[in-house]
Every structure is written in C-alpha cells, then in structure tokens.
Amino acid sequence: MTRSGRPPILDALREKRNVMTAVMLRDMRTRFFNHGLGFLIVSLWPLAHMLILIGVYTLFGRTAPFGDSLRIFFLTGLIPTLTFMYVSRFMCLSLALNRPMLAFPVVKVLDIMAARALLEITAAFLTLFFAFTLLLLLGDNPFPRDPFQAFYGYLALLLLAIGVGSIAGVITMFFSFFATLYGLSMILVYILSGTLFVASALPESLVYPLSFNPVLHAVEWMRVAYYEGYSDRVLDKEYLIGFGVTSLCLGLLMERMLRRIMLEG
Incomplete structure (x- = not known):
C-alpha cells in the first residue's frame, strides 16, 4: 500500500490516466483556433468534402456508380478513406507536436501515442455520427x-490507420520532412482507394495492383455491408486486418527500440 492508502497499481493507473488526459486536452486545443471546440472541425471536415463532391456531381448530372443514392455511395467511399487519411496523418504528427511534453519524466512516448490514438478514434466516431445525422436530415437511409x-x-480501418500512423509518427521524430511526404502520399490513397469508383467493375489488370492498397479493402468491406448484390471479388478482410495488426506491432516495436534516442533528442 502507498501513503495514499491505495494499492500501487491503482496509483500508477491514475497517473497514466492523468497524463493521457493532459495530452488529449493539449491536442484538442492546438488543432484549430487554440480552442477545444476546434476539435469538432476535424470531425466535420469529411462531411464538407462529401457535400462538395455531391454538389459537383449533381451540377454535372452524374449518377451514383452503384446503387440509387449518390450520397450513400459517397458515404461508403469517403468515410473510410478520409477517416484513414485524417487519423493516420494526425498520428504521424502526434509525437513531433508533443515533443516538448517529453521533457516531463512522467510523460512517456507511448503515452502520447496512446492518447492520440484514443482521440482519433473518438473523432472518427463523431464523424460517423455527424454523417448519419446529415443524411437522415437529407432524407436518406444511412443505415447499412x-x-x-x-x-x-x-x-x-481504424486499426490500420493507427498502426500506419504509429510507424509514420516514429519516423517523423527523426526526419521531420517525412510528415510532408506522408501528407502528399494521401493524395494517392484518395485516388486509389475506390472512393469514387467501383473497384470490382474494373478489369483484372487494374484490380490486381490496386488490391495491394489496404484502404481499398476497407471501402469494399463497407460497400458489401451496404449494398445487396455488391461483388466481393476484390475484398480481402484477412489482408486488411493483417496489414493493420502488422503495422501496429511494427510501430510499437520501433517505439520500444528507439525510445531512448527520442527522449534524448
């Protein structure tokens, strides 16, 4: 028992919770406008993206590549893709942006990564909630x-985003320019993930190279869950989950092996 009268494990957990809470609050305030409400912008940004695309497609008289609703088609493509882009990108920046907090002995590298992961998961589900609310107000049925x-x-998808973002975050601690390169690579992810097209309708010569992109499988998984009769010939759930688990394990391994160098740096 400690002087507080509680078992040591409880005091350790309480300290860890306080550290993670402090990191999360700092992240929320520094995203936009130096105010906690700026955190909501991150969750609303994908919806603005979706509305712009719907407006453009409607203006030019385009119809949904699959299904009856253009909004539902974009929901099933944009939400997985943009969630991966935003979650992994913010995970990539987490350690670099919170480097000053490592000056406090109580704050560990893993605390920052875990706090950011929890914050990104919260933001991802807020995005999902706002998307469903918006589509219900527009008269669509957003339920799969x-x-x-x-x-x-x-x-x-969240497992994949956190795993890949963890790897990118450790690399960024040593090479700050990597964050810019990673951000630019998200353009390719957006284009090649089936966000605006039906992957299974493409010829095999195109589908095969595209299938190495794990985000494509997340989009296909979502569309199979939404649409009756949607082809699952591209979907490989084991590949997506395996890629996510491997990425997370590799990110944690890199953090463990390079922790001392990051703290000294």
Missing part, C-alpha cells in the same frame, strides 16, 4: 444492410 459487417470494417 449488414450493420455488424459495417462496424467490423470500420474497426479494421
């Missing part, structure tokens, strides 16, 4: 045909 598969696909 198979809600369990849609939920599992979204969780697999």
Whole structure:
C-alpha cells in the first residue's frame, strides 16, 4: 500500500490516466483556433468534402456508380478513406507536436501515442455520427444492410490507420520532412482507394495492383455491408486486418527500440 492508502497499481493507473488526459486536452486545443471546440472541425471536415463532391456531381448530372443514392455511395467511399487519411496523418504528427511534453519524466512516448490514438478514434466516431445525422436530415437511409459487417470494417480501418500512423509518427521524430511526404502520399490513397469508383467493375489488370492498397479493402468491406448484390471479388478482410495488426506491432516495436534516442533528442 502507498501513503495514499491505495494499492500501487491503482496509483500508477491514475497517473497514466492523468497524463493521457493532459495530452488529449493539449491536442484538442492546438488543432484549430487554440480552442477545444476546434476539435469538432476535424470531425466535420469529411462531411464538407462529401457535400462538395455531391454538389459537383449533381451540377454535372452524374449518377451514383452503384446503387440509387449518390450520397450513400459517397458515404461508403469517403468515410473510410478520409477517416484513414485524417487519423493516420494526425498520428504521424502526434509525437513531433508533443515533443516538448517529453521533457516531463512522467510523460512517456507511448503515452502520447496512446492518447492520440484514443482521440482519433473518438473523432472518427463523431464523424460517423455527424454523417448519419446529415443524411437522415437529407432524407436518406444511412443505415447499412449488414450493420455488424459495417462496424467490423470500420474497426479494421481504424486499426490500420493507427498502426500506419504509429510507424509514420516514429519516423517523423527523426526526419521531420517525412510528415510532408506522408501528407502528399494521401493524395494517392484518395485516388486509389475506390472512393469514387467501383473497384470490382474494373478489369483484372487494374484490380490486381490496386488490391495491394489496404484502404481499398476497407471501402469494399463497407460497400458489401451496404449494398445487396455488391461483388466481393476484390475484398480481402484477412489482408486488411493483417496489414493493420502488422503495422501496429511494427510501430510499437520501433517505439520500444528507439525510445531512448527520442527522449534524448
């Protein structure tokens, strides 16, 4: 028992919770306008993106590549893709932006990574909530045909985003320019993830190279969960989950091996 009368494990958990809370509050305030409410902008940004695309497609008389609703088609493509882009990008910047906090002995590198991951998961589900609310107000039915598969696909996507973002975050601690390169690479992710097209409708010569992109499988998983009769010939759930688990393990391994250098730097 400690002087507080509590078991040491409880004091350690309380300290860890306080550290992570402090990191999360700092991240929320520094995202936009130096105010906590700026955190909501991150969750609303994908919706603005979706509305702009819907407006452009409507203006030019384009119809949904699959299904009856253009808004639902964009929901199933943009939400997974943009969630990966935003979550992994902010994970990439987490350690570099919070480097000053490592001056406090109580703050560990893993604390910053875990706090940012929790914050990004919260933001991702807020985005999902706002998207559903918006589509309901517009008269669409945003609920998937198979809600369990849609939920599992979204969780697999978050695992992937946090894992890849963790690797990128450790690399950025040593090479700051990598954050810019990673941000630019998100343009390719956006284009090649099936956000605006149906991957299964493409010829095999195009589908095969595209299938190495794990985000494409998250989009396909979501669309299979939404649409009756949507082809799953491109979808490989094991690949997506395996890629996410491997990325997370590699990111944690890099953090453990390079922790001392990061703290000294």
